[in-house]
Amino acid sequence: MAISIQENLTIVHASIEAASGAALGDDNTAPTLVAVSKRQPDDRIEASLAAGQRVFGENRVQEATERWGHRRAQYDDLILHLIGPLQTNKAGEAVALFDVIEVVDRPKLAKMLAAEMEKQGRRLPCYIQVNTGAEPQKAGILPADVDGFVAMCRDDYQLDIIGLMCIPPVDEEPAMHFALLREMARRNNLEKLSMGMSGDYEEAIAFGATSVRVGSAIFGARNEPGK
Numbered sequence: 001m002a003i004s005i006q007e008n009l010t011i012v013h014a015s016i017e018a019a020s021g022a023a024l025g026d027d028n029t030a031p032t033l034v035a036v037s038k039r040q041p042d043d044r045i046e047a048s049l050a051a052g053q054r055v056f057g058e059n060r061v062q063e064a065t066e067r068w069g070h071r072r073a074q075y076d077d078l079i080l081h082l083i084g085p086l087q088t089n090k091a092g093e094a095v096a097l098f099d100v101i102e103v104v105d106r107p108k109l110a111k112m113l114a115a116e117m118e119k120q121g122r123r124l125p126c127y128i129q130v131n132t133g134a135e136p137q138k139a140g141i142l143p144a145d146v147d148g149f150v151a152m153c154r155d156d157y158q159l160d161i162i163g164l165m166c167i168p169p170v171d172e173e174p175a176m177h178f179a180l181l182r183e184m185a186r187r188n189n190l191e192k193l194s195m196g197m198s199g200d201y202e203e204a205i206a207f208g209a210t211s212v213r214v215g216s217a218i219f220g221a222r223n224e225p226g227k
């Protein structure tokens with residue numbers, strides 16, 4: 001059965017509006033839909049662009065460059081979010097390609113990003129990624145270190161930190177992680193919350209998500225890693 005990207009986008013947008021209406025009241029603008037295009041075939045990307053989607057999330061710099069580098073000229077209103085772990089030696093490429101960096105998670109990376117943004121004259125909005133479940137295999141700053149790290153990014157590196165991002169543990173109820181992220185953002189005067197994926201974006205919105213990262217609910221199943 002052919003996947004209708006346009007239909008999926010319509011459904012997801014409607015769910016976002018319904019969830020945010022319930023959470024925020026009608027006078028607020030709906031959360032941003034970041035369409036996660038990693039490991040998706042080109043025809044699906046094209047279909048989403050034809051349907052008007054312009055905000056995309058990618059988790060690898062190399063793959064994102066291949067997918068989006070040539071499309072920049074064609075769509076000058078594209079907004080690309082980096083949502084996957086970033087090695088410091090890729091910071092330059094990431095700053096050149098992306099519009100929003102959601103994965104600032106350690107001092108060395110913050111420093112490299114600041115230096116690259118200065119060098120390239122591109123001061124990008126950034127999120128700090130928080131490892132809310134303190135999972136050893138997962139990227140992100142630990143909850144106990146968030147306040148200090150936010151201050152460091154702002155004061156020492158002059159990064160434009162606009163919010164926090166998290167990926168809750170797969171085997172846990174996400175609500176407590178969303179609530180924790182919201183509380184950490186509130187006490188640090190951060191406005192933006194990037195949380196919620198295909199399986200839980202409506203719940204994330206109920207907890208105040210200002211942007212959701214949705215892949216498979218729009219594009220269908222992804223190719224295997226490395227393909």
Ligand SMILES: *Cc1c(COP(=O)(O)O)cnc(C)c1O
Pocket residue numbers: 036038059083084167197198199213214215216217
């Ligand atoms: C892949 C990915 C998503 C999208 O996941 P889906 O379940 O397909 O919506 C969201 N956020 C991050 C950080 C990802 O790596």
